[in-house]
Amino acid sequence: MLVTNFQEEVVPVPNSNIFIVSEPSSALDFETYYHLRFDVLRKPWGQPKGSEIDETDSTSIHAFIKINNEVVAVARLHFIDHSVAQIRYMGVDPNQQGKGLGKLVIAYLEGKAIENNKKIMILHARETAIKFYENCGYKIKEKSYLMWNQIQHFLMEKDLEK
């Protein structure tokens, strides 16, 4: 069984590894956190360094998982209004994908949204990630933007009260 304990941020998973979802705090934490975001979500599309950071980062909640001190999964949460929150920049190291890490980070950020009285989570999913988000309980609302003229995104939503 998969158990998420938001209090202690320790998450046992079936293959006997213990993955800890936590929030970057030191300058080094943030450096390595943004580095993985860049490597997974920007570099493969030839985007410049710096494009992985935006103005909302300074007021967002950031989550990551480290294995052997290496950042292997990242994502960010920010609040849209009194009831809606949004996840952005979900990325897992290609060598660590398919092990449940992405799902744990999503669950952690959903917990943070609920703690902050948010009722709906939205996100814009890359077409290739739709199945992942569906697996996490999200439903497609509509086709949204085409990033860099090549990556189609879809607005997805989850009712956090269900």
Ligand SMILES: CC(C)(COP(=O)(O)OP(=O)(O)OC[C@H]1O[C@@H](n2cnc3c(N)ncnc32)[C@H](O)[C@@H]1OP(=O)(O)O)[C@@H](O)C(=O)NCCC(=O)NCCS
């Ligand atoms: C999409 C991504 C974040 C998923 O993270 P992950 O750690 O590999 O996913 P998980 O192992 O937590 O998968 C959770 C569930 O979703 C399923 N899943 C994940 N990716 C999937 C895919 N591409 N197609 C079908 N199912 C998928 C898994 O099988 C798993 O199912 P289970 O719970 O029944 O076992 C990761 O593959 C990634 O970083 N991709 C590249 C960047 C990207 O596209 N980010 C999203 C931007 S919107």
